[in-house]
Amino acid sequence: MPIEDIHELVEVLEKAGELKKITTEVDSELELAEILRRTMYDNGPALLFENVKGYDMPVLGNAFGSMKRLELSLETSDFTEIGQRIADMTKMEIPKGMLNKIKKLPELSKMSESFPSLEKSGPVTEVIKENPTFDDIPILKSFHKDAGKFITFGLTATKHPETGIRNLGVYRIQIVDSTHALMHWQKHKRGAEHHAITKSTKTEVAIIIGGEPATVFSGVAPVPEGLDKYLFAGITRKKGIKMVKCKTIDVEVPANAEIVLEGYVDSSDIRDEGPFGDHTGYYTPKEPFPTFTLTGVMQRKNPIYLTTVVGKPILEDAYIGKVIASSFLPMIRMFHPEVVDFEMPAAGWFQGLAIISIKKRYPGQAKKVMMGLWGMGQLALTKMFVVVDEDVNVHDMNDVIWAITTRTDAARDITIIDRAPTDTLDPASPLVNLGSKLGIDATQKTAEEGFEREIQEKVQVDDETKKLVDSRWSEYGI
Known part of the structure; x- marks a missing residue:
């Protein structure tokens, strides 16, 4: 069965020897991020910080920071099969005749199992905060010249204003005060596109912390235009995502999320965002981005704050990127x-x-x-x-x-x-x-x-010599 949430992921990683729990008190301001970076540079494990100064919420980092952890999270060692499932779906022909339709039922059934379903409630609806605030969450400040604290692994959920197709994107979010933040969605990203084509300066947005590993992966993955990100998550895990409605906005979110921050992005309220120490290894300078206003918070009774740190490669995002490259190879081959x-x-x-x-x-x-x-x-x-x-x-x-x-x-x-x-x-x-x-x-x-010369022959060992050395390899004592 696919992993259902971050709590289960912690158990799976710990059992596999891929996670270490930190009981020493650590500060979410600079200290915690530096520990995560050093651990990643040393090819270390995922870390669960159980004692974060000033907070009663644990922090999980480096959860996807190795190929083994990603294999465990997505339950596959062949990531190309994820993209192949999508490629196969696009090639499915509509069956003609009753007999052919019956023959296609197993394929159609598998496909339907990947679709998201809307539930009345879920773990993320256990606590509905009357006075929403960012202040209860151990959001990290990563580098000393960063403009402040940044949510780095939030899945920003939006809907296409015309088609209703849902998107998840990972955009950094700079905290301004208890209820305001800055949404760094770049012009080329789908969330920014959804906002640009809306008829209002305000776009309803949910920021999701945690969820099924496949949903987190879906947020990072550049899925083809027109494919609902929750459907992609379901295809990835071979099982549909359970969804719930937000309380203050008309947006659906994963029922198994840890925390959901509800609100709206307002392009009439533009402020300077940054600097931020980014995955290029440089500080991104100040640039104007729209404001996110927090209107509601849903969360589990005992949520885990999922985060990631960036900086000069190679860090956690490198491994996620490697999986994305593998999983999208079949779709590249389609074209x-x-x-x-x-x-x-x-x-x-x-x-x-x-x-x-x-x-x-x-x-x-x-x-x-x-x-x-x-x-x-x-x-x-x-x-x-x-x-x-x-x-x-x-x-x-x-x-x-x-x-x-x-x-x-x-x-x-x-x-x-x-x-x-x-x-x-x-x-x-x-x-x-x-x-x-x-x-x-x-x-x-x-x-x-226009290559006028004779193509030079590649140097290769002849088969007889290769077989000889293969057969006597143990005799050499090498």
Whole structure:
């Protein structure tokens, strides 16, 4: 059975030796974040802080900070199967005739099991606060030059004003006072889009803390446009999400969440947000963002505050990003069937660099793939693409560097596109949200592509020598 909530996740991680409980009193201002960062840099476990100074709520961090923890959380070691389920759904044909419809029933039944269901109540409705405030939550201040405390792992829930399709996005949220915060949703993000197309300056928003691991993953994942994030969570865990209605706004949230912060974002109330020590390894400077006003709080009787810390890679978000790259590979292949594999190296903070291997069949195909991926959703913000042949392991940077240096001619194989959309957080772009793209074609060039020389043969060990050494390996005593 899939993991139902953060409490169960804590039990699973502890049983697997992937979690340590900290009973020493720690301060949510700077100290706790530094402990989490050091632990992640040392490849340490998830941490549950049971004694946070000034609060009676424990804090969980680094919960998804290793591939093993993500495998436990999402109950799979093959993350590509998540994307494959979505790809298979899009290929389903409407059956014709009664017999064919009966044959399709098992597939349709599996599909229906992934849909969310609306419940009257759930664990998150155990406590309804009459006087909502941020003050009861151990929200972290991560770096000393941060503008204040930030919610870093809140799932911001919005609905498309016209279609009603629901979205979850992870946007940092700066606390201003007991009932006001700043919503850092970038222009390219779906939450900001929902707000932009509404007919009011105010958009109802819920900020969800915790829930099923699949729901948390859904909040981070760049799912295809038009796919409800709660349905994606259900597809991920092969079981639908139970939902409840918020008390002060018309938004549905997971019944198994730890805390739900209800309110609205008001674009007529713009304030300076930041600075914030971000996952690029730099402080994001002050920028104007809209205000979130808190109108209600629902929570469990004994909630756990789920958080994450960012900074110079590699931290927890690196592992989540690796799973996203794997799980979305089948969907990339739907549009670009020549793609063999895909990798976004953690040190490149995901939007910085992606490496793609392809089965090359015709001249210019590497550039075709680059252009196509730059037109796909959040990949539009990726700064650099490197395309290699299928014999190159995209997960091995040594192999990638070998391909770049042996199959790339700078003048011929480098593409630069100026004045293109870029990640708001990119510290190098000359303008906020606008910069340049770099494409490197590191595939073997052919005569059709102007390669006039004879293609040099790759060095490989002959089969007889390989078999000989394999058979006598134990004799060498190595």
